[in-house]
Amino acid sequence: MLRLIAKLYLKITGWKTNIVFPNEIKKCVIIVAPHTSWWDFLIGSMYRKVLKLEEARFLGKKELFDGPFGFFFKWLGGTPVDRFQKTNFVQQIIELFNGHQEFRLALSPEGTRKKVEKLRSGFYHIAKGANVPIVMVGLDFANKQILISQPFYTTVDEVADFRKIIQFFASIKGKHPENGLAHLDKA
Secondary structure: HHHHHHHHHHOOOOOOOOOOOOOOOOEEEEEEOOOOOOOOHHHHHHHHHHHOOOOOOOEHHHHHHHHOOOOOOOOOOOOEEOOOOOOOOHHHHHHHHOOOOOEEEOOOOOOOOOOOOOOOHHHHHHHHHOOOEEEEEEEOOOOOEEEEOOOOOOOOOOOHHHHHHHHHHHHHOOOOOHHHHHHHHOO
């Protein structure tokens, strides 16, 4: 029922719903960008239902889970992250991957809705350490669609891997394109 509601919402608002996710991949890190608006969460949540990714987990800033709506974000599959405390978080997430037959983790490589000068690297080190592929998902507000990459594994050339990631996202226009990733594509 919720999948039908999500699909209906996306159709009514003009978003394309004939998108296919590589569901045969049971473990992966899903990076979603550009993250420029709170609308990203709403659209992402709708596609999560439509693409049958309900079990996918996501990381969010700890503050989202405080207060009256904290239960809602946890119910949706969220895990709070304290961005200001140094912990061995990457290793903890790798252990979650290693302890499950199926585990998909979605997060923003920017870590914020503001314009960034570089991507964070935690997602990359999680994928590398857990030996799982990265699937890139672009939130294209200009064309009201999401773009999904082929899954890829990290290599020994981190610089080339990040160049590939940035090139995928560079042309995708978020809700606030000025906060997107085009300026990082110097290739």
